[in-house]
Amino acid sequence: MPKVRTKSYDYGQTEIDSLTAADPVMGEALTRLGRLERVVIPxxxxxxxxxxxxxxxxxxxxxxxxxxxxxxxxxxxxxxxxxxxxxxxxxxxxxxxxxxxxxxxxxxxxxxxxxxxxxxxxxxxxxxxxxxxxxxxxxxxxxxxxxxSLERPDVVSWGDIAIRRGMMKPYGLETLTKEQFDRFRQRYSPHGTVASIYLWEISFE
Missing domain, CATH: 1.10.340.30 (Hypothetical protein; domain 2)
Known part of the structure; x- marks a missing residue:
């Protein structure tokens, strides 16, 4: 039976360099984890x-x-x-x-x-x-x-528990307020989606 066609989220060195410059902690995670693939359904x-x-x-x-x-x-x-x-x-x-x-x-x-x-x-x-x-x-x-699906570049979801957990871990936070979350989200912008891909991975480490 035909399965739904997928691809990988499209990003490259520009996004990685921008996030690394904006946030050294995120930059360390990007280097340590290497390139991550995220499945997209067009x-x-x-x-x-x-x-x-x-x-x-x-x-x-x-x-x-x-x-x-x-x-x-x-x-x-x-x-x-x-x-x-x-x-x-x-x-x-x-x-x-x-x-x-x-x-x-x-x-x-x-x-x-x-x-x-x-x-x-x-x-x-x-x-x-x-x-x-x-x-x-x-x-x-x-x-x-x-x-x-739409591959929008700047999405970081407050409603995603794994993203919040992935955000707390590398910064050593016991809790995360919406205000703190928004500060990180703004720091990652305009490449929040790539940050999300890495936060998901960090949350399950």
Whole structure:
């Protein structure tokens, strides 16, 4: 069965040099960890469903459910997914609430009520506003789509526990306030997404 096409997030020496100059602690992590690959799903619909599958569960569990959902769909399109019942989607291993939200979004896209390609021409904040109007999509899910499909360069998600943990570790912080987070985020700008890729890795070390 065809699997969803993926690629790696595109970044290079410019981003690494900028982050190293802006923050020596981040620079040390960049040097120590070397180049990291981050999977991107160019297809917006597939990327949105992938992000929804990953809500509030571990990356390992999300990958298992995602594989099952792809196997059940055959091809990850709105038409195929809308053709499944919420019960069939739920049996891939997710909550019924999440399955219903995924089914409803698939139906809206398949019917032409939602046009995800419009997101490509929107600002980050416009994308977040558009997506969070959909059932079962919060700010974190929208931010994951900004990173893992649209490849927007400056996204650091406060709502991502692993990113917050990855931010606390190298700076020796016991806690992290939103104010502290925002200071780091501004320091990483305009290459926050590359910083996020490394913060994810640091959080699991």
């Amino acid at each position: 297809d917006l619909f597939a990327a949105l469903i992938h992000a929804m599958v990953g809500q509030l569960i571990s990356a390992k569990a999300a990958q298992t459910i995602w594989e099952r959902l792809q196997d059940r769909c055959g091809e990850m399109t709105a038409q195929r997914l809308a053709g499944l019942s919420a019960d069939e989607i739920q049996r891939c291993g997710m909550t019924m609430k999440k399955a219903v939200s995924i089914h409803n979004i698939a139906r809206l896209v398949a019917q032409g009520d939602v046009h995800l390609d419009e997101l490509r021409d929107m600002s980050d904040q416009e994308v977040i506003a558009k997506l969070t109007a959909l059932p079962g999509v919060g700010r974190w899910t929208a931010e994951m789509l900004l990173i893992h």
